[in-house]
Each structure stands twice: as C-alpha cells, then as structure tokens.
Amino acid sequence: MTSDRESGAHPLGDVDRLVHEPARLLILSQLYVIKACDFLFMQKQTGLTKGNLSSHLTKLEDAGYVEIIKEFAGKRPRTLLRLTPSGRQAFSNHVASLREWMANVPNQP
Amino acid sequence: MSSNLESVLGRLESSSYRLSVDHGLIDILVGTVLVAFGLMLHADLGYMPVIVFFVGATAYPSARRRLIDPRIGHVRLHADRVAEIKAWKWLTFGVLLTAIFGVLALRALGWIDYPESAVPMIVTGCLALALAIAAWLFGIWRGFVWAAILFAGGVIEWRFGLANGLSWYFSGGLVVLAGLLMLARFMRANPPDAGDTDDV
Numbered sequence: 001m002t003s004d005r006e007s008g009a010h011p012l013g014d015v016d017r018l019v020h021e022p023a024r025l026l027i028l029s030q031l032y033v034i035k036a037c038d039f040l041f042m043q044k045q046t047g048l049t050k051g052n053l054s055s056h057l058t059k060l061e062d063a064g065y066v067e068i069i070k071e072f073a074g075k076r077p078r079t080l081l082r083l084t085p086s087g088r089q090a091f092s093n094h095v096a097s098l099r100e101w102m103a104n105v106p107n108q109p
Numbered sequence: 110m111s112s113n114l115e116s117v118l119g120r121l122e123s124s125s126y127r128l129s130v131d132h133g134l135i136d137i138l139v140g141t142v143l144v145a146f147g148l149m150l151h152a153d154l155g156y157m158p159v160i161v162f163f164v165g166a167t168a169y170p171s172a173r174r175r176l177i178d179p180r181i182g183h184v185r186l187h188a189d190r191v192a193e194i195k196a197w198k199w200l201t202f203g204v205l206l207t208a209i210f211g212v213l214a215l216r217a218l219g220w221i222d223y224p225e226s227a228v229p230m231i232v233t234g235c236l237a238l239a240l241a242i243a244a245w246l247f248g249i250w251r252g253f254v255w256a257a258i259l260f261a262g263g264v265i266e267w268r269f270g271l272a273n274g275l276s277w278y279f280s281g282g283l284v285v286l287a288g289l290l291m292l293a294r295f296m297r298a299n300p301p302d303a304g305d306t307d308d309v
Contacts, residue, residue: 033122034186040302041182045125074174078183095114 018063019094023048024056028091031066031083039079057081065090123248125184130249132177132295136288138165139240139255143281146236150229151274176292180299197246205239229273233263255284 019028026046031037037045043053060066065087069080083091145161148154186194212231215221223231237260244252262276 029118029121030125033118034125034184035188037125037184038182041128041184044128044181044299045121073178073183076179080183099114
C-alpha cells in the first residue's frame, strides 16, 4: 500500500469545496449541532447578511445538504432550515478530511 | 484539532441554547412563582402558586412567541438535548419534593427536631436548593444568586420573627425586577426583524 504522499494524492485534494467555503461551513456547523432553526436565528448566529445567507443556503439546498421548509408560525411565515442526512454526512466527511490533514502537519516549523 | 473542533461545536450548541434562554422571561416567571408562594404563606392563599404556575406555563410560550422569536428567531434543539432538559426538570422537581417531605417526615418520625416556627424557613431552604440545582443543570448561573437571596431572606425572616412570606415577596420581586431589566436590555439589543422572514 502506498501513502498519499507517495501516490501524489493530496489529503485535501478531494475536499468538498461546497462545504469548505467559510460561510457555508459556519452554516453547516450550526445546523449540525441543532435539530432545526429558522432563517432569522441562523442570521443572528452567523452574522451574515440576508442576501449572503440566502445565496449560500440556496447552494446548499441545491446540493441536497440543507432542507428548507416553509411554514407558518401563527400568521407569520417562517423559513425553517434543517441539515439533510447527506448534508450531515458531507459535514462529517469534511471534518474527517481536515483531521486527517492536520494529523500529518508537523508540530514544529 | 479534534478537541478544538469538539469545543467549537460544543460552543455553537451552547450559544444556540443560551440565546434561547437569556432573555429574562424565565426570571420573570420564577420571580412571579416566588411572589405567589409569599402570598400563600403570608395571606394564606394556598391556591395561588398553583394558579400562577398554570397561568405562567400557558403564558410563557405565548410571550416567547410574541417577544422573543421575532427578535432572535426560532431554534429546535436535538431530541437528546430536549430529553436531557426534560429529565433535568423532573430531577429538580423530585429534589424539591423529596427535600420538603423528607425534612417534614424526619421530624414526624422523631429523627430530627426543630421548632414549628422554622418550617417556613426549611421550606424556603428546600426551594432554594432546588433553584440552585436547576441553575447548575441548566447552566443559568444567575439562578445561584436567586437561590442565595431566597435562602438568606428565609433565614432573616425566621431569625427576626418577621411575618411568613415577606422574604418571598422580597426575593420574588427582586427576581421579577431583574428579569424585566434583562428583557428590556434584550429587546433593545435585538430589535424585531423588520422584513419578512421568508427569505430563501
């Protein structure tokens, strides 16, 4: 068996770039630790603007990582966000890749 | 790296939970229940805590929906976290009942002795203990201060022979006041979301 270095493959080569983007990583991290939240809560927690958050959520929804549910809380419309099983898996895989990569980084420069 | 990551995710979860409890409504509810206990002891209105408890349990979600959710949004915690919180509530309630009935039963059995006049102070102590345990379990640290004030009030009331229930009015009023201040600060810091939340 050859190591990644010997085979030329970089451990971060197959990183999911959709997940790796900082704002989206923040959104996925937030959704990973809760069951669901609405748009406003996510905006408060991430500090992203409405437009920015909306654009990242659309990308994550298109990839099947986030489920966006429209519902009513009383008379107010609410946009509920939830991580899908494949989103959870993608986040876990990404974390595993980063861990593997960090494990190979020497402590001393 | 792993421990850092666990810690980051833990902090995110914790901040999600904290954002949903640090608004003062809980303090107003707890303080009102304490005042109701004061009314029970002082004005002999035994039904008051039950009424306040049920009115509070109904009014709290509604107040939350009207005052808190439009400002910080809505979060649903993981099922295991929700189950944990439910277990903590039962544990706190169990500790309270066990402490009160335990102390009264031990006296009835003749295992310990204390004057009749000390009973309100002992009940106060048991509630302060339950409040402190709840503060610890839920990570709401100001609950320790409420418990200490309640207990100190109970001791002073008993030691100086003040009318039963006065310390409950005092500590309950203080907790309600702190809750109102916290709610006002929360509402100032988090104005209601102006736009439609239907954004994606």
